[in-house]
Each structure stands twice: as C-alpha cells, then as structure tokens.
Amino acid sequence: MTTRIDPHSIPQVALSFMNEDHQEAVNLINSLLIHAEAKDGEKVTETLHAFLKHNAEHFAKEEEAMQQYNFPPYDCHKGEHERVLAELKQEIERWNTCHDFEQIKNYISETVVTWFINHLNTMDTVTAQYIQRFQN
Numbered sequence: 001m002t003t004r005i006d007p008h009s010i011p012q013v014a015l016s017f018m019n020e021d022h023q024e025a026v027n028l029i030n031s032l033l034i035h036a037e038a039k040d041g042e043k044v045t046e047t048l049h050a051f052l053k054h055n056a057e058h059f060a061k062e063e064e065a066m067q068q069y070n071f072p073p074y075d076c077h078k079g080e081h082e083r084v085l086a087e088l089k090q091e092i093e094r095w096n097t098c099h100d101f102e103q104i105k106n107y108i109s110e111t112v113v114t115w116f117i118n119h120l121n122t123m124d125t126v127t128a129q130y131i132q133r134f135q136n
Ligand SMILES: [Fe+2]
Pocket: 018, 022, 058, 062, 124
C-alpha cells in the first residue's frame, strides 16, 4: 500500500491562493499513486506532465507575490522551487525511458510527499505569513 496524502490534513498557510494550489497538488499526487499502482503507464505520463505544469505555475505565483512585497529570503525560497522542478524533470525523463512503476511510485510517495509537507510547514508558511501582513 502506497502512502497517500489525506487532502484534509495538509498544513494550511495564511494565503488562500496558496492553499487552493496545494490542494490541487495533493489531488495530482494521489492520482499519480493510484495510476502507478494500477500500472497505467499512459495515465502516469499524463499526470506527471500535469504535475510539472501545476508546480511551475504555482511556484511562479509564489515568486511573484514574494517579489511584489520584497520578501527578504526570496532567493532561498525560489532556489528550492528550482531544485525541485529540475529533480521532477529528471524523474520524468527517467520514467519516459524505463516506465518503471515501482521507481516512480517510490519517488512520489517518499521524496515528493516528504518534500511537499516539509515545504508547506516551513518556507510556504513563513512566506504566506509575511505577505498576508501587507494585505490587511
Ligand atoms: Fe507552495
């Protein structure tokens, strides 16, 4: 049995656009795990691309908000987004060559899930708290 994220149990941050995007990420992560378990290669490929697109767009939105309010650790947060996007692209390439269901399942259920929860609890929480102060 693969680890799935309970959509109601993810950390909430102080900005709703971020929470909504994070919810969408949970749906994509859970879909990926379901498709990988069902060994549906086409659906895995399709959902991996949707997840990459979702992350690229979500990270860009967070980065734009950070720049707009001159969030001091901008570079640090953006750097982490870039590292994760590069890693995901690499995993997609590996998936495209090998179609290894176990490998992609482990990458999503271990690396991605752990990173996601940790990122929400740390950088995203601090960023949302900082930006929200300017919006009241
Ligand atoms: Fe985020």
